[in-house]
Amino acid sequence: MMIDLTHTLTTSTETPMSIWPGHPKLEMRKVASIPEQNANVTAISLGSHTGTHIDAPNHFIADGLTVDKYDLNKLVGRAVVVDVRGKKEREMITWEDMEKWEGEMREGVIVLVCTGWSQYWGKENYGQHPFMDFNAAEKLMGKGVRVVGCDTLSPDDICSPTSQVHKVILGAGGVIAENLKGIEEVLGLKDPFVSLLPLKLDNCDGSPIRAIAWSTGGESV
Numbered sequence: 110m111m112i113d114l115t116h117t118l119t120t121s122t123e124t125p126m127s128i129w130p131g132h133p134k135l136e137m138r139k140v141a142s143i144p145e146q147n148a149n150v151t152a153i154s155l156g157s158h159t160g161t162h163i164d165a166p167n168h169f170i171a172d173g174l175t176v177d178k179y180d181l182n183k184l185v186g187r188a189v190v191v192d193v194r195g196k197k198e199r200e201m202i203t204w205e206d207m208e209k210w211e212g213e214m215r216e217g218v219i220v221l222v223c224t225g226w227s228q229y230w231g232k233e234n235y236g237q238h239p240f241m242d243f244n245a246a247e248k249l250m251g252k253g254v255r256v257v258g259c260d261t262l263s264p265d266d267i268c269s270p271t272s273q274v275h276k277v278i279l280g281a282g283g284v285i286a287e288n289l290k291g292i293e294e295v296l297g298l299k300d301p302f303v304s305l306l307p308l309k310l311d312n313c314d315g316s317p318i319r320a321i322a323w324s325t326g327g328e329s330v
């Protein structure tokens with residue numbers, strides 16, 4: 110059974126999306142409809158970092174890989190969920206918070222940082238999320254991890270002018286998945302795997318994804 114870790118891309122004002130300040134909003138426009146043209150077709154416009162998405166290295170690294178060239182093998186793999194749901198608004202997530210899972214962190218695994226913040230998606234305090242200490246990001250890279258997912262707008266502090274965590278991960282040739290939804294559910298899966306595949310956008314710095322997780326261990330725990 111698949112667990113959907115993706116927020117809905119919607120233009121509904123009743124269930125608004127949280128978008129990074131200044132980034133393009135989603136637009137969806139019907140350009141053909143069944144009554145008139147015998148088919149439904151929609152024109153879609155959005156930013157490369159709108160909704161649940163990945164940042165390719167090229168987002169912050171000028172000569173870094175773009176989403177179309179990134180190795181897909183790295184974007185599907187065993188998930189290690191770091192449970193830091195006790196963190197408060199804009200509280201730092203340190204390596205000490207993460208080292209309990211140190212033994213599972215290695216090349217090829219996808220580390221999902223579970224703050225529980227996706228419950229605030231579309232609300233005013235969504236941006237006031239806990240954020241990762243850049244030393245913790247460096248430790249993760251040191252362990253060989255290259256894909257890090259979070260259930261927040263960013264792994265960095267929204268007020269940080271330097272985006273250090275982004276630079277550490279993307280600078281190591283890694284990828285960051287942002288605005289994941291409901292990572293909590295992965296905690297209940299035995300031997301969880303996750304898939305974070307992007308659209309094949311030519312030379313693009315990021316892409317919306319349909320993030321999913323599933324158990325490879327039979328019975329759920």
Ligand SMILES: [Zn+2]
Nearest residue numbers: 158163164287
């Ligand atoms: Zn992004």
